Amino acid sequence: MIEFKDVKKVYPDGTEALKHFSLKVEDGELMTLIGPSGCGKTTTMKMINRLIEPSSGTIYINDKDINDYNIHELRWNIGYVLQDIALFPHMTIAENIAVVPEMKKWKKKKVHDRGIELLEMVGLDPSTYQRRMPSELSGGQQQRIGVIRALAADPDIILMDEPFSALDPISREQLQKDIRILQKEIKKTIVFVTHDMDEAMAIGDKVCLMREGQVIQVDTPQQLILNPQTQFVRDFIGERKSPWQTAVDVIADQTDSLIISLSEYEKGTYDQSGIYAIKDAGDKYVGTVKNGKKIDVKTINNDIPLFEATEFIQSNDEQEILPILKGQKLVGVLTNKDIIAFLRSKRKMENGVVQ
16 A cells, blocks of 8 residues: 655755665554654655655555655545644534545535544534534544544545644543554554554554664564564563553463364364364354353453453453454463463563573
């Protein structure tokens, strides 16, 4: 969907913001850009909608050079969410949402219906909020409007430039959850700039860690934790990452000790005195068996942080294993034993004990 090929950016004062920068963001993927101040995150993002032009190299959208697009059409197909929200203060919420659809000459009914749809999507009652002014909303509510305004004309790409950094911690955490839930529904290609490592790891399908205008490592949050490629990556994650924020599929048991195949279950060729999650030939989760009989258990998503999973386990204390799903695929199981072992290993690392 979006691809940077050997892009370089040098500003007039000689500052080299990007150096031989190459990155690919897949269709429907949420890519977070993270790194120290001045590493080139915002420059990278602003190049996608040509707010900043590269000094050399090429940027593609859908395999087409962005310079070959009409610049207005390019920007109309890219939603933009800013840190300071920038809602028009003299317009109602409905009017703010309608800005780009009206520029694209949508019919009034379509614009109206889209506004209602989007407000409902983020849990704001249209009958209550449509006619309100931005000043009548809380910071978190204003930021929700900023997000859905970017979605209003149904663009393929959304750019988000540190959108939650000005919010209080509770509002920020809630909006991070909202974005994860919303993205599963809308499946847009999102580039999200943040200076907060926990935020980058919590919401990103992939994380691009940058330093001095270069890509240091691009990977899933789980792989960044498990397989940091350099000492810089290790230090950057280690300094900022609480073990309680770690996604559960990093911690989960992914061996065959608590997982059996559907064929093993059907043939009975497993230890029927134990408890196991069952997966089919395509790794799809098909159930859990205990003492040879299928039982009903709850499952959780792979990107849930440990602190949420722990609360879940405490509220379902009779459940011995917790299947971890990515979509419909079984990627592991979580037990209290796994959690304790993980926290012990983190404690030993903090005390300087080599594993």
